[in-house]
Amino acid sequence: MTIPFYKYHGTGNDFILIDNRQLTFPKNDTKTIQYMCNRRFGIGADGLILLENDNLTDTSAEKVDFKMVYYNADGQESSMCGNGGRCLTAFAKKLGIIHTCATFLAVDGLHHATISDSDVVSLQMIDVNEISFQSDYVFLNTGSPHHVTLVDDLDQLDVKKEGAAIRYSKLYGQAGSNVNFVQPLSDNHFRLRTYERGVEDETLSCGTGATAVAIAMQALGKTHASLIDLAVEGGKLQVSFTVVDGRYTQVHLIGPATFVFEGKIEL
Template identity: 40%
Template structure:
């Protein structure tokens, strides 16, 4: 089976063109679930290794270019992924599935995107943010005053001192499973404003269950909240990720139209050996 791997800001994803349903045919033949498949392929050292896996499929509405099935590395399904969507768009563009202006179907709704520089830069228009609220938490003796917002998936955002040395995994995991965010939990972002247009971010991702080098919807959530809280006052907001790359988050005054833009890198194309799927 042909696969490809792309990364956006250090978030890496395995992409498969499943418009013919070949993945499901293979799973039926092998007698394994899609969750087992995703976990085996995404596991580092024994598999390909990635933060997630994306299946590109036929759209339900022919006005759209494609639909996707997005899976975190633990096999769970996510409604949306900002960096994953940018990688999916470049993959689809290079396969001739879409042109420079793109519309595709996700569980979070229809996503619009724009291909720039031949796919090396992709800008996506995310779904309208919702469920914003301020949240105060106390976890393991640490009091955090932050905010919650859904930018396609749920995110908690808090400003902390000394972000570089902050124990992201420890507190990220505690907040991710906190009763405040039951039953599905939340992604967790810790931020540090640098100037009136720039923030640094570190993210604990639900589904990956660890810190990742970047998170597109997390960068978006952090940029929006930073603007609302007055940490920054210029747009687009520049978000420096753990991986060191800069994502641009732009939005209108009402925050109804929100855009995420950044580089997408093609890592490799290859053929998946079914030997790693042995059970």
């Protein structure tokens, strides 16, 4: 089998993107997805994303342009990926499916996105109604579960070791959680590093993680801004939101979605 693919990244969070509107990709073949994402033997990526036709009924109130099916590098279908959703929006534009606006279906529901001429994508994330505040961390779900903790020196932190210890702890059980370490830089500017479950390592960027950090910092009173600048290892992201009575709506993840190359792989 020969599979055409496209490689994109969102601030260093990289993905294999496949047009699967004809449903030819072996979706249940975990080993094939692992192989394609492997950085030594395959193409190499943090995850693999299929673009498919949506399966909503004709009675839906909104026109859906496409469906997003996301797999982590371990080959397992996973929860929402913010940077992946931004890259898939850019991919849909490249395929001519959309122009400047998109509505697509993901595992956590409908998402709206806009894309500029320079491929900066603003992706609307899910509302956040619940935040768990603990003595030394915050937990919230932004489409994927995220543990957020403040640290004094990100450069000296062993993110893989410390992140794995939390991810595999009794705190989150078998399902685990993504883990974010945050260092404030100014009132509305934060630096973060993220350990991602499914990749089981630090990634250069995590969109749902950046979203979680921005909301957590505002909820903790570390900032009063509603537009947060975030420095990730692979670049810069922004998160904007509206907050009323502790409920976060109109949440947008904003940043570049970059085409890298396209090719074909023999399986």
